[in-house]
Each structure stands twice: as C-alpha cells, then as structure tokens.
Amino acid sequence: MSFDLRLRRRLGGRTIALDCVADARLIALIGPSGVGKTSILNMVAGLRRPDEGHVRIGGDTLFDSASGIDRPAEDRHAGYLFQDLRLFPHMRVERNLRYGRRPGGALSEDEVLAFLGIGHLLHRMPPTLSGGEAQRVAIGRALLSAPRFLLMDEPLSGVDRARREEILRLIERVRDELRLPILYVTHDLHEAERLADRIVEMPDG
Amino acid sequence: MDFSLSPQDWTVIGLSLKISLVAVTTMLPIAFALAWILARWRFPGKLLLDALVHLPLVVPPVVTGWLLLLLFGINGPIGSRLDQWFGVTLLFRWTGAALAAAIMAMPLMVRAMRLSIESVDRRLEQAAQTLGASPLRRFLSISLPLSLPGIFAGAMLGFARSIGEFGATITFVSDIPGETRTLPIAIYAALQVPGAEAAVSRFAIISVLLSLGALLISEILARRATQGRMPHVL
Numbered sequence: 001m002s003f004d005l006r007l008r009r010r011l012g013g014r015t016i017a018l019d020c021v022a023d024a025r026l027i028a029l030i031g032p033s034g035v036g037k038t039s040i041l042n043m044v045a046g047l048r049r050p051d052e053g054h055v056r057i058g059g060d061t062l063f064d065s066a067s068g069i070d071r072p073a074e075d076r077h078a079g080y081l082f083q084d085l086r087l088f089p090h091m092r093v094e095r096n097l098r099y100g101r102r103p104g105g106a107l108s109e110d111e112v113l114a115f116l117g118i119g120h121l122l123h124r125m126p127p128t129l130s131g132g133e134a135q136r137v138a139i140g141r142a143l144l145s146a147p148r149f150l151l152m153d154e155p156l157s158g159v160d161r162a163r164r165e166e167i168l169r170l171i172e173r174v175r176d177e178l179r180l181p182i183l184y185v186t187h188d189l190h191e192a193e194r195l196a197d198r199i200v201e202m203p204d205g
Numbered sequence: 206m207d208f209s210l211s212p213q214d215w216t217v218i219g220l221s222l223k224i225s226l227v228a229v230t231t232m233l234p235i236a237f238a239l240a241w242i243l244a245r246w247r248f249p250g251k252l253l254l255d256a257l258v259h260l261p262l263v264v265p266p267v268v269t270g271w272l273l274l275l276l277f278g279i280n281g282p283i284g285s286r287l288d289q290w291f292g293v294t295l296l297f298r299w300t301g302a303a304l305a306a307a308i309m310a311m312p313l314m315v316r317a318m319r320l321s322i323e324s325v326d327r328r329l330e331q332a333a334q335t336l337g338a339s340p341l342r343r344f345l346s347i348s349l350p351l352s353l354p355g356i357f358a359g360a361m362l363g364f365a366r367s368i369g370e371f372g373a374t375i376t377f378v379s380d381i382p383g384e385t386r387t388l389p390i391a392i393y394a395a396l397q398v399p400g401a402e403a404a405v406s407r408f409a410i411i412s413v414l415l416s417l418g419a420l421l422i423s424e425i426l427a428r429r430a431t432q433g434r435m436p437h438v439l
Contacts, residue, residue, distance in 0.1 A: 074335070078335050099336050100333075
C-alpha cells in the first residue's frame with residue numbers, strides 16, 4: 001500500500017477526517033475550499049498533529065496515535081509543494097534548490113535542472129520569477145530533498161492558463177518517471193480525473 | 206563662535222561614542238533574546254516581562270538610575286558580588302555609564318526587533334522544516350536573516366538613545382570628567398558655568414551630527430541588506 005491514512009482532527013466546531021487506503025501513484029484529494037484539504041497535507045507532513053489516527057506511506061509509519069509514533073516533520077522526508085510555494089525570498093534560486101538537498105534522491109541536481117528546465121534561473125531571486133518559473137523551482141527544491149513521497153497543494157492555482165498544461169505534463173512525468181507516491185489536493189474535478197488513479201472526496205463540514 | 210575642539214572636548218566625544226557602542230553591542234544579544242521570547246513564546250507572566258522590558262521607557266530616568274545605584278552600588282546585591290568575585294565596580298565608572306545607557310536603550314531595541322521577528326513569515330520556517338532543517342538551522346538560515354532589518358533598526362535606535370542618555374547616567378555614575386562625562390552631561394555641566402555658551406552650542410551641534418550620522422549609517426546598512434539579499438522584507 002503506498003498510502004494508508006487515517007486522520008482525525010477537531011478544529012473549532014467540526015472535525016477534519018480522512019480514511020484512505022490505496023495503492024496508487026497519485027491520490028487526488030478533492031473537495032470545496034474550507035473542508036480541510038490543506039490541513040490533511042499538513043498532518044501528513046508533520047506540521048499539524050492529528051488528534052488520532054495514523055499515517056503510513058510506503059510501509060513507513062510516520063504517525064500513529066495508538067503506539068505513540070510521531071516523527072517530526074524534518075524526519076518525514078516529505079516533498080511538500082505548498083500552494084503558496086514558500087520559496088525563501090532572501091536566497092537565490094540555487095540556494096533555494098540546495099536548501100534541503102539530501103543524498104539518495106531519484107535524480108541528481110543536473111537531472112532535476114534539466115527535467116524542470118530551470119538551469120538558467122539559478123542566480124535569480126525568487127521575487128523576480130514568474131508564476132510558472134517559481135512553481136518549477138519549488139518542485140525542484142522538493143525533488144532535491146530526496147523525498148519518499150510528494151504532497152502537492154493546488155499546484156495549478158498560481159499558474160496562468162497558458163502555463164497550466166506545461167505544469168500538468170510536468171506533474172505527470174514526476175508521477176510516471178520518478179515513481180514517488182503523490183498526495184494531490186485540488187478542487188477541480190477535471191484536474192483530478194486527469195492525474196489521479198484514485199480520487200478521494202472530502203465531505204463538506 | 207569658536208568651533209575648534211579642545212582635547213577635553215575630544216575626550217567627551219570619544220567617551221560618548223565608546224559608551225554608546227559598548228552599551229549597544231552588549232545589549233544587542235540580550236535585546237534580541239527578549240524580543241524573540243516576547244514574539245514567539247507563550248507563557249504565563251509574559252505580560253509582566255513585557256511590562257518590565259518597557260519600564261525604562263516610562264519610568265523617570267532618574268528612578269532607573271537610582272535603581273541601578275541600589276542594585277549595582279558597592280552594597281547592592283549585584284554590585285557587591287561583582288566587586289567580591291571579579292573585582293569589578295561599575296559605580297562612577299564609564300562601564301556604569303554604558304550599563305545605564307544599555308538599560309535605557311533596551312525598550313526601543315526590543316520593540317524594533319520584536320516587530321521584525323513577528324513579521325517573519327512562519328510558513329517559510331515550516332517549509333524549511335519539511336526540507337529537513339533542524340530548529341537551529343531554521344533559525345540561522347530563515348528567521349535571523351529575515352529579521353536583520355529590524356535588528357539594524359533596533360541597534361540604530363539604541364545607539365541614538367545611548368548618545369542622548371542623561372538622567373539615569375548622572376544619577377548612577379555622576380559627572381566625572383574623562384570617566385562618565387558624556388555629551389549630554391558635558392552640555393549640562395557647561396550650562397552651569399556663566400559664559401560657556403560657546404561650549405554648549407559646540408556640544409549641541411556635535412550631538413546632532415552624531416545622531417544624524419548614526420541614522421545615515423544604519424539607513425545605508427539596512428538598505429544594502431535589503432537590496433543585496435532580502436528584496437522584499439521591508
């Protein structure tokens with residue numbers, strides 16, 4: 001099983017919950033905004049603590065409230081592509097890319113640069129990048145950290161229409177060529193149907 | 206008006222600079238730690254700490270000087286131990302003037318630093334965390350560089366405040382030429398002497414120039430920092 005997720009977290013008056021066991025390359029988590037899709041990603045990444053449940057990915061237990069396992073976010077090896085990208089604004093692209101570099105990644109640095117077509121951006125500062133460029137740098141930064149799985153939060157939201165197709169193809173290539181399990185959040189059913197081999201709908205409220 | 210500076214004048218200027226520099230550099234890490242705690246930590250008694258930090262800003266400076274006298278005087282709880290253990294006396298020394306200046310500068314330094322720490326985007330630290338960065342590395346590579354403009358601003362304010370410090374200093378370490386007679390104290394002393402208007406205006410102009418210089422230097426430093434490495438922090 002690539003993903004075995006069971007998460008509960010009470011937030012305000014409601015409960016964010018997900019039960020999902022799937023052997024899928026890409027699971028799309030779909031639902032209207034505000035149902036807690038990003039919270040789910042944060043719990044999987046270790047940035048938020050679920051009240052109860054477990055997170056197992058590729059046979060690795062990252063969190064289990066029953067046995068008290070809670071690996072800190074820095075040890076979970078998640079490649080998290082945030083919706084707002086979160087490139088470090090005070091570092092050049094090159095330092096951003098190398099920030100989380102760990103050995104054992106599927107691709108070398110040169111391969112990542114070629115794969116994403118960002119070799120010419122290395123000396124730029126993040127605020128000077130276009131939406132599509134910043135998106136590719138953020139993907140590159142996640143890939144270079146040798147992740148064991150990827151979390152993608154609405155990766156098309158900050159990209160203009162003309163660049164959407166390009167980023168979609170890139171995500172398909174990451175999915176097919178790198179063979180990293182991907183948990184993908186979107187509110188767009190078409191996007192989910194195109195990319196996912198499993199779609200999980202988050203209930204409203 | 207005669208603007209040539211006597212050796213005594215230079216002593217006053219040098220002493221003021223030395224005291225302010227020592228005060229600010231000593232207070233810098235302490236103020237940053239306080240700013241960090243006030244910006245990031247949650248604990249009971251935080252309001253009290255916040256109030257204590259701001260106390261020198263609102264209490265009459267002469268009261269702060271008197272409290273320093275009680276604490277760091279020869280028989281004070283801290284002063285007596287400094288003397289016994291290290292043979293160090295702050296009373297009537299330039300080091301005491303630096304302590305008074307540092308205490309008086311602290312609230313302004315902490316405020317400026319706290320604001321800039323609070324404006325650091327915590328989500329960037331989370332991103333660094335998912336990329337495997339330890340708490341120390343997150344601090345050194347993200348939080349600290351992104352709050353540098355506020356650290357510069359705080360140091361600048363602290364320096365300007367130290368140059369102007371008068372009340373707590375004269376109460377704590379008195380007016381000793383060559384040891385504790387800083388610019389404001391020299392101005393006050395000159396005002397007590399009939400016919401010393403020239404000295405007063407010389408010192409006053411120097412005070413203004415020093416403060417202006419401190420402002421300009423820190424502006425340039427902050428601007429260089431923002432242009433070179435942190436384009437959209439300020």
